Amino acid sequence: MTKIKSKLKYLKPLKNPFVIILILFVVWMTFFDANSYLIHRELNKEIGDLELEKNYYKREIDTDKKAIKELSAEEGMEKLAREKYYMKKENEDIYIIEYEDSIVKAEKE
16 A cells, blocks of 8 residues: 555646646657757757868868969969979970889789
8 A cells, every 4th residue: 555655646746737738848849849859959960060061161262272372473383383294394304203112012913
């Protein structure tokens, strides 16, 4: 009999209609509403991902602006043409020096 009374003691607040309404409200707002906690959590994660992507693209824009600024000068364009595309002026020889640690060795088959 004491076990039954102790169980009823815990169920007594559930007889109050305000407690029932509060529980239903919390469950509804957490899971079923259009502004539920679960949806907010997903949206906050997406916002965080988009912020990281935004910072990445800002850094890329800054590096591209620096590259454009360097290439806008005649010396920068000439440097790029010589280093990347191995272009040269007339009556000029180019020597490419490669170090052993920078050469990719072909594996023996």
